Amino acid sequence: MWTYAAAVAWTDELASESQFFARGQMPATEVVNAILDHWGRPDAQYDWRVVVTGTAGKGTVCRKVEQILTAAGKRVTTLVSPHIQVVNERVRHDGRLISCAMYAAGMAKVKAAAEALGLRPSYFEVHVLLGILTGAEQGSEVLVGEIGIGGDKDAVNVLRGKRIAALTFVGDDHLGMFGGSREKLMEAKAGIFTDETVYGLTFDKKVYSRYIERKFPEYEYVKGIEDKLCKKVAQKICKKILKNELPIVPHKLGPARWEKVAERVILDGAHSGPRFEFLARRLQKIRRPIVGLGAMGANHDANTFGAIMDKVEAWVWTDFPSERRGHDPAWLAENFGGEVERDLKKALERAQAIAKQRDGVVLVTGSFYLCGAVREWFVPSELILEQGTEFPRILV
Numbered sequence: 001m002w003t004y005a006a007a008v009a010w011t012d013e014l015a016s017e018s019q020f021f022a023r024g025q026m027p028a029t030e031v032v033n034a035i036l037d038h039w040g041r042p043d044a045q046y047d048w049r050v051v052v053t054g055t056a057g058k059g060t061v062c063r064k065v066e067q068i069l070t071a072a073g074k075r076v077t078t079l080v081s082p083h084i085q086v087v088n089e090r091v092r093h094d095g096r097l098i099s100c101a102m103y104a105a106g107m108a109k110v111k112a113a114a115e116a117l118g119l120r121p122s123y124f125e126v127h128v129l130l131g132i133l134t135g136a137e138q139g140s141e142v143l144v145g146e147i148g149i150g151g152d153k154d155a156v157n158v159l160r161g162k163r164i165a166a167l168t169f170v171g172d173d174h175l176g177m178f179g180g181s182r183e184k185l186m187e188a189k190a191g192i193f194t195d196e197t198v199y200g201l202t203f204d205k206k207v208y209s210r211y212i213e214r215k216f217p218e219y220e221y222v223k224g225i226e227d228k229l230c231k232k233v234a235q236k237i238c239k240k241i242l243k244n245e246l247p248i249v250p251h252k253l254g255p256a257r258w259e260k261v262a263e264r265v266i267l268d269g270a271h272s273g274p275r276f277e278f279l280a281r282r283l284q285k286i287r288r289p290i291v292g293l294g295a296m297g298a299n300h301d302a303n304t305f306g307a308i309m310d311k312v313e314a315w316v317w318t319d320f321p322s323e324r325r326g327h328d329p330a331w332l333a334e335n336f337g338g339e340v341e342r343d344l345k346k347a348l349e350r351a352q353a354i355a356k357q358r359d360g361v362v363l364v365t366g367s368f369y370l371c372g373a374v375r376e377w378f379v380p381s382e383l384i385l386e387q388g389t390e391f392p393r394i395l396v
Helices: 004-012 017-022 030-039 058-071 100-117 123-138 182-192 205-212 226-242 273-283 302-311 329-336 344-357 368-375 381-387
Strands: 048-053 076-079 091-093 142-146 163-167 197-202 218-221 259-262 265-268 290-294 314-317 361-365
Touching (some): 004 100, 004 123, 030 100, 030 123, 048 058, 048 182, 048 226, 058 076, 058 142, 058 226, 076 123, 100 123, 123 142, 163 182, 163 226, 182 205, 197 205, 205 218, 273 302, 290 368, 302 329, 314 329, 344 361, 344 368, 361 368
Parallel strands (some): 048 142, 076 142, 163 197, 197 218, 265 361, 290 314, 290 361
Antiparallel strands (some): 076 091
């Protein structure tokens, strides 16, 4: 029997999303479709499929849909990317992380199918396949999935059967992957609205008029207070599935989304203009000096930090903690002010020292990878795996 460690080691050998993008390659769906065909299409066994994409907010929508449906008694499998600390975060069953035993057993089946077909799926693809398969084996009724940069070519978009498709909005993030064309980016993301869509919705007016309005049995342009639109989209999705009153559930964000991990340390993985604008509105409510600890992947526009510059008194810039190339912290300091400490542990300690001198708080931002690395010192991965949740009880 394959062990969890062996399964993780095998996936680590596979090509990552960053390696594809570094070569200028776009995602494709042929490998995932071939393996699902080999298995007899477990994706078609679900009663509902919910797919969500957009420049920002898709993770929040997916988590809220999961929370509401699970509270209503539905069996739900959720596909997430990227993970913050442990790879198990990429598949949740009924709100809990996939267990290490299920991860190992399921990934063994993914590997066997890939080898039988002579295929080499990517790191992202094997985790999508793992979630689809284990959710079907568990008897999940609803499959919820985030769709990222690839849009129509994303592995999650292969799901067959009736679907609800939601596109939050299209911003300027990742334009480089589409030759700088926002129109091409929008077209790719709108590829989630397939012929099997029974309900399409968005809060992007241009997307609505071009890709949704009068094109499906049910369609909707969602309006409301900007900071509550993701919650509103999630509730509309759940009403379509449940067809009755929704259970009241607390609105809980995911890890590293405005998360307080210590008395004066806040994590927020903002890395796009809209997300930084949302973060700026949160920061206005803090009555203490704010010290930023920042890093960002080179595939994102560092100028988006500008939305919070007038809210942060001092910055410590550090190296990007990922195999992906990051913006040089010296360049960030030169352009936005602040100091450089390339060692992350020392950078956090320096930011905390400045915050202590000013009776302030530390904001860790610019990347989920950065937040995940910092979060490990406050929320150990061992507890996450032991308790099956991203929010374990911290044993003192």
